[in-house]
Amino acid sequence: MIAAPASGQGKTMVTAALARLHRRQGRRVKVFKCGPDFLDPQIHAVASEAPCENLDFRMGGEADVAWRLARAARNNDVILIEGVMGLFDGDPSAADLARRYNLPILVVIDGSAMAKSFGAIALGMKTYQPDTRVVGALANCVGSAYHAQLLAESLPEGVAWFGALPRNADAALPERHLGLLPAAEIADLAHRIDQLADRIAETAAAQLPPPASFPAVDAPHLAQELLGKxxxxxxxxxxxxxxxxxxxxxxxxxxxxxxxxxxxxxxxxxxxxxxxxxxxxxxxxxxxxxxxxxxxxxxxxxxxxxxxxxxxxxxxxxxxxxxxxxxxxxxxxxxxxxxxxxxxxxxxxxxxxxxxxxxxxxxxxxxxxxxxxxxxxxxxxxxxxxxxxxxxxxxxxxxxxxxxxxxxxxxxxxxxxxx
CATH class of the missing domain: 3.40.50.880 (Class I glutamine amidotransferase (GATase) domain)
Known part of the structure; x- marks a missing residue:
């Protein structure tokens, strides 16, 4: 799971970049989005070259989430799940999903206006609900190599440094009142994702996440009530x-x-x-x-x-x-x-x-x-x-x-x- 302490930290682009990186390396990649969002999944579909589905205990129910994850585990090499809002925000939250399936969590934090406070945020993310597996932090919008060093040194024991991504206005995705622009309206979207994938390839985030197991779940059987329609x-x-x-x-x-x-x-x-x-x-x-x-x-x-x-x-x-x-x-x-x-x-x-x-x-x-x-x-x-x-x-x-x-x-x- 790729999560953050709040919205606007860069988790959508990091998720898309990871999806593109693993896809370029020949892996079958499935991306999910926590919550009901329509726009972020369009970005991930371009990055992974496959449809991005939504996971939400309240909207679809636990059985729907379990079946989609089980199917994805059977058919793919890598599963990436983008959180929604902050990791612990909402009911249910992205953290609830991560705990339910014991998922490792990479936290993306905008480090542009901080130094040691980066470590304090990462510590809070790890310890706020101790049974949530925050394994590391990735700094976004970093100004220099020295800035990255300060951020890395601030991390507490038990939170791994996954690297830093530099400030790059060109990588940011355009928005309007309902969120990001639809993928079809961003002419250079694939190029932007490729650029960020190149950068993330130089960080520890490029490594494969720890394996996760999902219980086998049978597909739901639906009566053919719309047959012929x-x-x-x-x-x-x-x-x-x-x-x-x-x-x-x-x-x-x-x-x-x-x-x-x-x-x-x-x-x-x-x-x-x-x-x-x-x-x-x-x-x-x-x-x-x-x-x-x-x-x-x-x-x-x-x-x-x-x-x-x-x-x-x-x-x-x-x-x-x-x-x-x-x-x-x-x-x-x-x-x-x-x-x-x-x-x-x-x-x-x-x-x-x-x-x-x-x-x-x-x-x-x-x-x-x-x-x-x-x-x-x-x-x-x-x-x-x-x-x-x-x-x-x-x-x-x-x-x-x-x-x-x-x-x-x-x-x-x-x-x-x-x-």
Whole structure:
């Protein structure tokens, strides 16, 4: 596991660099991301040349985590798990996952504005929960060889020095309001990862981690409730938040998947159901509103009583209009009545669940907007404290909500949404 005392320390790029380094050496590499993040896994997929999956006890359940790790151990040489936030932050935290599987942890610490305090932080990380296996520390954003020496000498006994990475603005990844830019929008991403892999190859972090054992777990058996169904999934710059596990779940349920672009295509392909996942529709309002043939096709799909799931950005795209942070109004597709208002601050963040007769879907919410909709919600999600949270709207078989569902948490409920 690659973790840190806080966000912004560089653990995503270190994880990606390690994945690329081991991949270049011919190893089969599997990267996981703790928590519900959509963007970091896109970076890791480029680095490892394989899909990056999410691990979260609350969102997917312990059985889902156990099965994914067991499968990865069977099929790969190296498993890298990027933590989320600080090592001990959240419930469950990355430390909870590491303790459950006795994983060795490499802590990445931004050493740019410290010397001996580096050792104090590393000591705290190691001893705060003694049954968490912090094995070493890697310093990021180091100014010089002498600076690296001071940091190394500050480490307490029992925390190995894994080396230092120099300050390098070129290696930093660009961000926007929901996190890192999507991998597809970073033109030189592979080059940046290769550069950092070259640097990390010169550190002790390049060594293979200690072997870890994972108990064998049988794959979940899913009834083919979507057999014969064709689901069209939106995929482009406006709709780019999809868990690989969700796509896999739909296929395991028997569905055939096809992909389309609401920005570029005239209409979705012929299908039985449509999924509009999250992303950045707020950055593409003009193009979405101008694609009349696509809007007409989506309206006809709903009018025909066919299922459609619109999650977060997918719901935003269906709204009547969007008001940006400068109070300017932009027309949208107008399929779902209501106005989206972008916020300068985070509007909602956290784990969620949606209970249905067929099971409880786990997932999360993360958005910088509000939605004023005249429709009466048919349901609400609940947050981690069992409080009412995100509204769920219905028009015919259209289901729209800010909630991002993790499909493997309740496959029968997913099948009901799409069938």
């Amino acid at each position: 064709k689901i069209a999934v939106a995929r482009d710059a406006a709709f780019c938040f999809t868990y690989p596990a969700n796509l896999e779940c739909l296929r395991e349920l028997g569905a055939e998947l096809c992909f389309f672009s609401p920005l570029e295509d005239a209409a979705p392909p012929a299908c039985d159901a449509i999924w509009l996942p999250g992303g950045y529709p707020e950055l593409h309002t003009e193009r979405l509103a101008a694609n009349r043939s696509m809007i007409d096709a989506l309206q006809q799909h709903i009018a025909a009583g066919k299922p459609m799931l619109a999650e977060c950005g997918g719901m935003i795209a269906l709204a009547s209009s969007l008001i940006d942070t400068e109070a300017q109004s932009h027309p949208l597709t107008g399929i779902l009545p209501g106005v989206v208002t972008m916020q300068k601050k985070l509007a909602a963040l956290g784990m969620q669940s949606l209970t249905a007769p067929t099971g409880t879907l786990g997932g999360h919410t993360f958005h910088y907007s509000t939605f004023d909709c005249p429709l009466t919600p048919v349901a609400y999600t609940t947050d981690a404290h069992q409080r009412q949270s995100e509204a769920v709207y219905r028009i015919n078989r259209l289901t729209a909500t800010y909630f991002h569902a993790y499909f493997p948490s309740a496959p029968a409920t997913v099948a009901a949404l799409f069938s």
